[in-house]
Amino acid sequence: MGFIYFLLVIGLFLLFASFFTVKQQTAVIIERFGKFNSIRNSGLQLKIPVIDRVAGRVNLRIQQLDVIIETKTKDNVFVKLKVSVQFKVLQEKVYEAFYKLEYPHDQITSYVFDVVRAEVPKLKLDDVFERKDDIAVAVKRELNDAMSTYGYDIINTLITDIDPDIQVKNAMNRINAADREKTAAEYEAEASRIRIVAKAKAEAESKRLQGQGIADQRREIARGLVESVDVLNGVGINSQEASALIVVTQHYDTLQSIGADTNSNLILLPNSPQAGSDMLNNMVASFTASNQVGEAMKKAATNKKKNNNSEE
Numbered sequence: 148m149g150f151i152y153f154l155l156v157i158g159l160f161l162l163f164a165s166f167f168t169v170k171q172q173t174a175v176i177i178e179r180f181g182k183f184n185s186i187r188n189s190g191l192q193l194k195i196p197v198i199d200r201v202a203g204r205v206n207l208r209i210q211q212l213d214v215i216i217e218t219k220t221k222d223n224v225f226v227k228l229k230v231s232v233q234f235k236v237l238q239e240k241v242y243e244a245f246y247k248l249e250y251p252h253d254q255i256t257s258y259v260f261d262v263v264r265a266e267v268p269k270l271k272l273d274d275v276f277e278r279k280d281d282i283a284v285a286v287k288r289e290l291n292d293a294m295s296t297y298g299y300d301i302i303n304t305l306i307t308d309i310d311p312d313i314q315v316k317n318a319m320n321r322i323n324a325a326d327r328e329k330t331a332a333e334y335e336a337e338a339s340r341i342r343i344v345a346k347a348k349a350e351a352e353s354k355r356l357q358g359q360g361i362a363d364q365r366r367e368i369a370r371g372l373v374e375s376v377d378v379l380n381g382v383g384i385n386s387q388e389a390s391a392l393i394v395v396t397q398h399y400d401t402l403q404s405i406g407a408d409t410n411s412n413l414i415l416l417p418n419s420p421q422a423g424s425d426m427l428n429n430m431v432a433s434f435t436a437s438n439q440v441g442e443a444m445k446k447a448a449t450n451k452k453k454n455n456n457s458e459e
Contacts, residue, residue, distance in 0.1 A: 164196040174241045178202040186241050205245055209235045209302055212252055214259045224272045224315050229308035230259050230286060232301065240298030248297040258293050262286045272311060279306040
């Protein structure tokens, strides 16, 4: 009876040992007596107990390996690059991936180091930033050529970080800041120039309009004086007396306007009551003398002309 139970237990053990499951996106390698037998895919699978064994499982999903490399650029700047390699095992080449390559991550890392250290020393630091995609393409091309033999497909390679030495980064930041300050200074200078030109144009226009206004004012004053002289001439006052009378009238008008302003500090000399009469007499005398001189000059010019005609 005990032997029967023993056989039953052995049977149940062998039954459960015959079945196993394989997860999705996974391949299982089955070996029989240490030799490759078959590849099993996802689902419920059957193997012969004791004779067959699961040698290993191969992940068929896309994997990512991050490789950090330190190298030197053409302008002797040490820089660290982070290269992310996305790869997967080809389902039809599971055998090669399992048996031909034992440490795939180490192999990929070695190829990445080799390519990056061959490409980056050809470029200056600024070019490394600008042409990082070209470096990634070169890494992918080299990896595909090398890893396809072992059943690996390189999906993509990305240079996710470029980290120069801290002193170099600080220098680059200072250069960038100085360049921006230079641009800002140029814009500020241009704005200042525009303001100065606009102010100069406005002042010129103001002076022009002011001059035009003064000219118009003087023209109207002259026209008014002419009309005043004509009126005075009509009542028997000659031109000299009329001009003197107008000047004296303007003199008293000026005194009146100065006196009307309580805050004025202007003093007009002479300002005595006798000053107006003296001014009038002086101006009449001046105008009379001026007329006499003018008549004398006319007579002299006429006599000279007559003498020239008689000699001819």
